[in-house]
Amino acid sequence: MVSFIIRRLVSMIPVMLxxxxxxxxxxxxxxxxxxxxxxxxxxxxxxxxxxxxxLGLNDPLILQYVRWLxxxxxxxxxxxxxxNQPVLTSLWERAEPTLVLTLLSTLVALSIxxxxxxxxxxxxxxxxxxxxxxxxxxxxxxxxxxxGLNLILIFAVTxxxxxxxxxxxxxxxxWESLRYMxxxxxxxxxxxAALLARMTRSMMLDVLSAEYxxxxxAKGLRERRVVYFHALRxxxxxxxxxxxxxxxxxxxxxxxxxxxxxxxxIGRLLIQAVGRRDVPLxxxxxxxxxxxxxxxxxxxxxxxxxxxxxxxxx
Amino acid sequence: MSSYLERALSAKADRREFALGAAxxxxxxxxxxxxxxxxxxxxxxxxxxxxxxxxxxxxxxxxATITNNIxxxxxxxxxxxxxxxxxxxxxxxxxxxxxxxLEFSFRLRSGITFHNGDPLTSADVVAxxxxxxxxxxRGRLIFDRMNSIEAPDETTVRMVxxxxxxxxxxxxxxxxxxxxxxxxxxxxGAEQIPEDQLIGTGPFRFEEHAIDQYLRLARFDDYVSxxxxxxxxxxxxxPYLDSIDFVPVPDESVRANGxxxxxxxxxxxxxxxxxxxxxxxxxVESINVQPYYWYSPHFNKAxxxxxxxxxxxxxxxxxxxxxxxxxxxxREEFVRFDASICGEETAWYSTAGSDAYDxxxxxxxxxxxxxxGYDGExxxxxxxxxxxxxxxxxxxxxxxxxxxxMNVELVVSDWATLVQNRADPDAYxxxxxxxxxxxxxxxxxxxxxxxxGFWESEAKTDLVNAMIAETDPxxxxxxxxDYTTLVWEEMPFVKCGDNFVLxxxxxxxxxxxxxxxxxxxxxxxxx
Numbered sequence: 125m126v127s128f129i130i131r132r133l134v135s136m137i138p139v140m141l142x143x144x145x146x147x148x149x150x151x152x153x154x155x156x157x158x159x160x161x162x163x164x165x166x167x168x169x170x171x172x173x174x175x176x177x178x179l180g181l182n183d184p185l186i187l188q189y190v191r192w193l194x195x196x197x198x199x200x201x202x203x204x205x206x207x208n209q210p211v212l213t214s215l216w217e218r219a220e221p222t223l224v225l226t227l228l229s230t231l232v233a234l235s236i237x238x239x240x241x242x243x244x245x246x247x248x249x250x251x252x253x254x255x256x257x258x259x260x261x262x263x264x265x266x267x268x269x270x271x272g273l274n275l276i277l278i279f280a281v282t283x284x285x286x287x288x289x290x291x292x293x294x295x296x297x298x299w300e301s302l303r304y305m306x307x308x309x310x311x312x313x314x315x316x317a318a319l320l321a322r323m324t325r326s327m328m329l330d331v332l333s334a335e336y337x338x339x340x341x342a343k344g345l346r347e348r349r350v351v352y353f354h355a356l357r358x359x360x361x362x363x364x365x366x367x368x369x370x371x372x373x374x375x376x377x378x379x380x381x382x383x384x385x386x387x388x389x390i391g392r393l394l395i396q397a398v399g400r401r402d403v404p405l406x407x408x409x410x411x412x413x414x415x416x417x418x419x420x421x422x423x424x425x426x427x428x429x430x431x432x433x434x435x436x437x438x
Numbered sequence: 439m440s441s442y443l444e445r446a447l448s449a450k451a452d453r454r455e456f457a458l459g460a461a462x463x464x465x466x467x468x469x470x471x472x473x474x475x476x477x478x479x480x481x482x483x484x485x486x487x488x489x490x491x492x493x494x495x496x497x498x499x500x501x502a503t504i505t506n507n508i509x510x511x512x513x514x515x516x517x518x519x520x521x522x523x524x525x526x527x528x529x530x531x532x533x534x535x536x537x538x539x540l541e542f543s544f545r546l547r548s549g550i551t552f553h554n555g556d557p558l559t560s561a562d563v564v565a566x567x568x569x570x571x572x573x574x575x576r577g578r579l580i581f582d583r584m585n586s587i588e589a590p591d592e593t594t595v596r597m598v599x600x601x602x603x604x605x606x607x608x609x610x611x612x613x614x615x616x617x618x619x620x621x622x623x624x625x626x627g628a629e630q631i632p633e634d635q636l637i638g639t640g641p642f643r644f645e646e647h648a649i650d651q652y653l654r655l656a657r658f659d660d661y662v663s664x665x666x667x668x669x670x671x672x673x674x675x676x677p678y679l680d681s682i683d684f685v686p687v688p689d690e691s692v693r694a695n696g697x698x699x700x701x702x703x704x705x706x707x708x709x710x711x712x713x714x715x716x717x718x719x720x721x722v723e724s725i726n727v728q729p730y731y732w733y734s735p736h737f738n739k740a741x742x743x744x745x746x747x748x749x750x751x752x753x754x755x756x757x758x759x760x761x762x763x764x765x766x767x768x769r770e771e772f773v774r775f776d777a778s779i780c781g782e783e784t785a786w787y788s789t790a791g792s793d794a795y796d797x798x799x800x801x802x803x804x805x806x807x808x809x810x811g812y813d814g815e816x817x818x819x820x821x822x823x824x825x826x827x828x829x830x831x832x833x834x835x836x837x838x839x840x841x842x843x844m845n846v847e848l849v850v851s852d853w854a855t856l857v858q859n860r861a862d863p864d865a866y867x868x869x870x871x872x873x874x875x876x877x878x879x880x881x882x883x884x885x886x887x888x889x890x891g892f893w894e895s896e897a898k899t900d901l902v903n904a905m906i907a908e909t910d911p912x913x914x915x916x917x918x919x920d921y922t923t924l925v926w927e928e929m930p931f932v933k934c935g936d937n938f939v940l941x942x943x944x945x946x947x948x949x950x951x952x953x954x955x956x957x958x959x960x961x962x963x964x965x
Contacts, residue, residue, distance in 0.1 A: 154855075164500045388651050
C-alpha cells in the first residue's frame with residue numbers, strides 16, 4: 125500500500141509540470157493588459173510602461189517562465205498584480221468559503237442522490253423509477269445560474285427567509301455562516317445529486333443482477349439486507365470515484381455559483397483574475413486546483429483499494 | 439399589472455432623485471438642511487460597489503473611478519468641487535494668485551490633523567503634490583509647467599509657474615490631488631500606498647480590508663469640518679455614521695436584490711432595466727445620477743484609414759448619434775442628446791458643434807467616402823460585451839456604416855484585451871469608450887496624443903494650453919467654445935450623447951446628496 129501511495133505521489137510531478145507550463149503559455153498567448161486594469165482608464169502610456177517594467181511584464185517570456193517555475197518549486201507562487209498580496213495568501217483567504225460550500229453541496233448531493241438512485245433501482249421500470257430519473261435529467265440539464273437566481277428570487281427576495289448573497293465566516297457562528305450557504309449549497313448540490321442518482325441507479329442495477337445477490341436472495345435473506353448490505357457495498361466502489369470527482373470539481377471553485385451568490389471563494393477569485401489578466405494569480409490558482417484534483421483522486425484510489433483488495437494488486 | 443405599475447410609478451415619481459441643477463439646488467439645499475437636524479449618529483452603512491477597487495484607496499496611483507470615490511471619503515485636497523463643479527477651498531483657509539496665473543500662495547487651515555494624530559503642515563502638501571506630479575497624468579501636466587513648489591512656513595504653500603496656469607484650483611480639487619503625511623507620500627513614491635499607510639485628513643479613516651469581502655472605513659472622531667453650508671463636496675462635512683463598508687458585488691442583479699432586501703443600504707451602478715423594479719419597492723429610492731459619462735467612438739488617428747479627416751466625417755454623418763445612445767442604453771430618462779463634451783450642469787458647457795450633432799446625411803457621407811479615397815478596406819472596430827453598451831452601440835453604428843458601403847468588422851474581446859489593443863495603432867480603426875461629463879475639458883485623457891486614438895493636433899494643443907492658462911471665466915468659456923468647435927471639425931471622436939447612471943439607496947439613508955462622485959459624510963441611517 126505504501127509503495128502504491130509513493131508511486132502515485134511521484135507521478136504527480138510531471139502532471140503538475142505540464143499543467144504549470146500549459147497555463148503559463150496559454151496566459152501569455154492570450155492578449156490583455158493587466159496594467160490597464162490596475163491603473164484605470166485615464167492613465168498615460170508612459171505610466172503604463174513604467175508599471176509593466178516594474179512588474180517584469182516586459183521581460184523575455186522564457187525568463188518570466190523560468191523565474192516563476194523556480195519560485196513555484198520553492199513554494200512561492202508570487203504576488204497577485206491586482207490584489208497586491210501573495211498568491212498563497214489570496215488562496216488561503218478563500219479556502220474557507222469554498223471548503224464550506226463544497227462540503228455542504230456534497231452533503232446535499234449525497235443525501236438526495238444516493239437514496240434516490242437506490243430507490244429507483246429497487247423499483248426498476250415502475251413510476252417511482254421513471255419519475256425520479258425524469259427529475260434527475262431535469263436536475264442535470266438545469267443551468268446552475270438559472271436555479272440559483274430562482275432560489276434567490278423565491279427564498280431571499282420574496283420570502284426573505286435567507287440572505288440574497290454574501291458570506292459570513294465560521295468565526296461569526298455556525299448558523300450565521302450556514303444562512304448564507306444554504307441556497308448556494310442547494311444550487312450546486314442539486315445538479316450533482318441528479319448525476320449521482322443516475323450513477324447510483326445504474327451501479328445498483330448492475331450489482332443487483334449479479335449472481336451473489338441472487339444467492340443472497342435464495343438464502344432467504346430479507347430484501348433490505350440484500351440491498352443495503354450485499355449490493356450497496358459493492359456498488360459503492362465506483363460511486364466513491366464519482367463522489368470524489370464531484371468533491372474535487374467543487375473544491376476547484378464553483379465559478380458561476382460563487383459569482384451569483386457573491387461568495388469570496390476560489391472560483392470567483394479565478395474568474396476575476398482572468399478578467400484582470402492577473403497572471404500570477406491565475407497560474408497559482410490553476411496549479412493549486414490541479415494539485416487538489418490529483419490529491420483527491422489519490423485519496424479516492426486509496427479508499428477504493430481499501431474497499432476492494434483486487435485494486436491493490438494492479 | 440400595468441395599472442399597478444403605473445400607480446406605483448406615479449406614487450414614487452416625486453420621490454425620485456435627480457442631480458442638483460442650478461435652479462433646484464436651493465430647494466434641495468433647504469430640504470437637506472432640514473434633514474440634517476434629524477440625522478441620528480451611529481450605524482454601519484453597507485455599500486454595494488461594482489468590484490474590488492485597484493490600489494484600495496490610492497487615487498494618485500490609479501485613475502479607476504471606484505478607487506477615486508472611496509478615496510474621497512478618507513482623503514482631502516487643497517480644493518474640492520461644489521455642486522456646479524467649481525473648485526472651492528477645502529484644506530486651505532484662502533489663497534492668492536497673481537493676475538497672470540503664474541504665482542499661487544495657499545494658506546492652510548489651522549488645527550487639522552491626520553488620522554494618525556499628526557498635524558497637517560505645508561511640508562505634507564508639498565510632498566503629496568510632488569508625488570501627484572510625478573506619477574499622475576494630470577499632476578504631470580501641471581508640474582511640467584511649474585517652476586517651483588515650496589513651503590516657506592508651516593502653513594503656507596507657494597507655487598510658481600513658467601507658464602500661466604489659471605486652471606490650477608480645478609486640478610487640485612480632483613480627488614487624485616489628495617494630501618497625505620509627507621512620510622507616506624515619500625515612502626510610496628511610484629508604488630501604491632500600503633493599506634496601513636492610508637492616512638488622510640477626511641471624515642472617515644481606513645479601518646479594515648478583507649479583500650473581496652469588504653473595505654471598512656470608520657468615523658474620524660477628531661475631524662475638523664469647515665463651517666460653510668455644505669454645497670456638493672464643499673462646505674460642512676459631518677461624519678454621522680460609525681462606519682462604512684464598501685462591499686464588492688460584481689453582479690448587478692445581486693446589488694439590486696440586496697438593496698431591496700435591505701442587505702445593502704446603497705448600490706452603485708445598476709442597469710437602467712432595473713429602474714422599474716426599484717421604483718416598485720417602497721423601501722428603495724432610485725437615483726438618476728446627472729451628469730455622469732458621455733460616450734463616443736474614437737478613431738485611430740495615428741495609422742490607417744481614419745488618419746483621413748474626410749472619412750471620420752463620413753462616419754459621423756452616416757448615423758444618428760441619438761439613436762446610437764438609445765441602442766446602447768435603452769431608456770430615455772438615462773440618456774441626453776447633446777453635442778457638448780461637458781454636462782450642462784457645469785460651467786464648461788458649450789453649445790458649439792450643436793449644428794453638426796445628430797444630423798445624419800447619407801449622401802454627404804457617401805460623397806466624403808469618395809473624397810477620402812475609401813476603397814472597401816476593412817474597418818476593425820474593437821469592442822467588448824463586458825459592458826453591454828459598448829457592443830450594442832458599436833453594432834448599431836456598424837450597420838449604418840455598412841449602409842453607406844463601408845466594410846466593418848467588429849472584433850469582440852474582453853475588456854482587458856481591448857485596453858491592450860487600443861494602445862496599439864496597428865491593431866484597430868475604431869474603439870468606443872466613455873468620459874466624464876463633469877471634468878474640466880483640459881483634464882480629459884484624449885488630449886494626450888499618446889492616449890489611444892492618438893489625437894495629435896497643433897490647434898488642440900494651443901487651445902488646451904489656453905484653457906490651462908486662463909484665469910478669467912468668461913475668456914475660458916470662449917476658449918471652450920473654440921475647443922468644442924475644433925472637436926466637431928477635426929472629429930477625433932464622435933460625441934454620441936450623455937448617459938446617466940442608476941444608483942439606489944434605502945429610504946432609511948438620509949442626507950444623501952446626488953452627485954456623480956458619491957460621499958457619505960452628512961449622511962445618516964434613520965429608523
